[in-house]
Amino acid sequence: MKSGRNNMSALTSSRVRVIAQEAIDSYNRPMTAHEIEKYIKLNDKDLWREVRSKCYDYVRMILSVAKLSEIIKYKCLKRLIGVDKRANFYGLSNKTYDPNVWVPLGKPSEPEMEEPEKDTKFQGAPREITFHSVTEEEAVESWKIMHQNMKVNDPVWNALPSAMKEAHDYAKMGFDSKDIIQYAINKYTPLQDPMVLNDAIVILSRVLIESQEA
Missing domain, CATH: 1.10.10 (Arc Repressor Mutant, subunit A)
Known part of the structure; x- marks a missing residue:
């Protein structure tokens, strides 16, 4: 029962990432979580019902997890009509946006080709965290x-x-x-x-x- 629920949650989060990339690509600029929610509501009503059954910030949380996705956060330097520029914006790392308006705040981790010697400074979270059952x-x-x-x-x-x-x-x-x-x-x-x-x-x-x- 628990496993089935987790599988459904994983499927929902994957669908959110896919449609978010579709939305961002169609807008041709980074979007806020709220804008992506509106896009989901208009274009995939079944997925929207699943999202609504989670919690109010479900989409924002999924977009904030930089895993198996080309979506990264951007800072907006100019005010967009009807959008608070202080909001978190999500864009595609493989797209080029106007640097006078958009500043990328992070990039997906690249696969490590080698393991150099490391000092006490850590270099960010790993590309993907593995969940496993523990006692x-x-x-x-x-x-x-x-x-x-x-x-x-x-x-x-x-x-x-x-x-x-x-x-x-x-x-x-x-x-x-x-x-x-x-x-x-x-x-x-x-x-x-x-x-x-x-x-x-x-x-x-x-x-x-x-x-x-x-």
Whole structure:
């Protein structure tokens, strides 16, 4: 039953990404999540019903997960009629937009050709986060490892509880597990530190499992 629900969530998020790319391409400029929602409503009523059954910011969250997609965020430098330029805009990374109006805020990660030596600085979240089932004991062990490796005042101890709460809330709303973990790691940058990344994924995975079982 849980597996079926997760499969449906994954299908919905994939369809949102596909139609979002279609919308952005047809507009020939980056669009806000609200504009993409209106496009979905007009062009795919079945998908719109599924989106509406999730939560009010479902489309924004899916677009914010830079995974298996050419969609990236853009900043708008000029005011568009009827659109708040402070809103998040989403465009296609393989398109060229007017640089006087649009500034890309991120690009999809390129496949790594080699593993150079790394210092203590981390270089962003991995291309795709893998969700896997973990036991409570494994999650507790990861928590212990993080306590051993990280100082008490490390930013990770502010980021992790917030990420856990968001993961729990989004799981209750029916979001796809992989999307939730990817979103959390992307949003809470201290969790991208190679010293804690794997253990953070284990802990978040356990949060999702317990949220779905409750």
